[in-house]
Amino acid sequence: MTDTDVRKVERRADVRRALATSSATYRTRKRPVRTGHKLWLGAYVLTLVALGVLFYLLRLDFFGFLGRYLPMARRATVGAMAIVLTLAAARLVRAYAIERAQTAVTRYNLRRILRLVVYMVLALIVVSVLFANWYAAVASLGLISLVLGFALQTPITSFIGWLYILVREPYRVGDRIQIGDATGDVIDVTYLDTTLWEVGGPYISTDHPSGRIVKFPNANVLTSAVYNYSWPVFPYIWNEITFQVAYDSDFAFVAQVMREVAEEELGEAMIERVHTFRKVLARTPVDELQVNEHPSVLFRINPNTWVDATVRYVVDPRRAGSVKTRLIDTMLARLNAQPERVRFPKGDNR
Secondary structure, three states, X not given: OOHHHHHXXXXXXXXXXXXXXXXXXXXXXXXXXXXXHHHHHHHHHHHHHHHHHHHHHHHOOOOHHHHHHHHHHHHHHHHHHHHHHHHHHHHHHHHHOHHHOOOHHHHHHHHHHHHHHHHHHHHHHHHHHHOOOHHHHHHHHXXXXXXXXXXXXXXXXXXXXXHHHHHHOOOOOOOEEEEOXXXXXXXXXXXXXXXXXXXXXXXXXXXXXXXXEEEEEHHHHHOOOEEEOOXXXXXXXXXXXXXXXXXXXXXXXXXXXXXXXXXXXXXXHXXXXXXXXXXXXXXXXXXXXXXXXXXXXXXXXXXXOOEEEEEEEEEOHHHHHHHHHHHHHHHHHHHHOOOOOOOOOOHHHO
16 A cells, blocks of 8 residues: 555545544554564563562562662562553553554554653652652652642643643644644644744745744643644635736636636545535534535626636645646636637736
């Protein structure tokens, strides 16, 4: 299966998940467990056996020369065994659950969650080894948490924002979004911040990558509107091209040319997505909104004594600039080929 086929399968999985309104499940293709996971699991088993033997010898006072440090050595050995078991369990979850998830985005998010859980468990194990008295450990952690809670309010809020991003999914890795003054493609979502590969910006006028990255705290999603251009059900936007024509032009011919050129460029795939979008729209309170699956042409009176001919079409936001350039070039060529039917502004009357 090629990379293109994999992306198609993942897009279909995204659409199914976004459209799902019940507990219906979908059959997924099982991926074989990678050899690297098996090697790691084997290493964990051997390490666990070695630590078990070491603990048994410590219980028999085989290392009597440790003296008063013997209880600490036993606790450390038990802690090491718990750490190995935790890492082994995490490796099993990655191999048999996470890597068999439907989409790359889901796998990315699950790996982040698993890593956080592992860190928390490891921290708990280390504390239990260092503090023989659990009451003292809990009291110490409570005092530290109180101090950190006041000192790290913004990072904590950003962590809550990360949880909100995982649960509500205002955006995911790979989505094109706008939040505040920043627009770009999401390339990373950590526990505290999000990284965008900026498109547009102050230096270029199109939706082309600017070469800069934008980082913002995850807390922003709790207070700012997020515009997502990559909704799985309908990852497109409507765009327009406008020409000014004279009153004595053949409006029917102008509309026909603009519509045909747009349909030739867009193809059937996007029309199918509009059908899907209309089905989703029918389930909402705005089900009576008219949404055309084919390009439409509108005419409006321009204050400068000309008529605006506007074609509206649906396009992938990442290809909006290149598609518009090709459409303008083709439309102008066909319209200029019929000067007796299409009259454009000329000279000082533009």
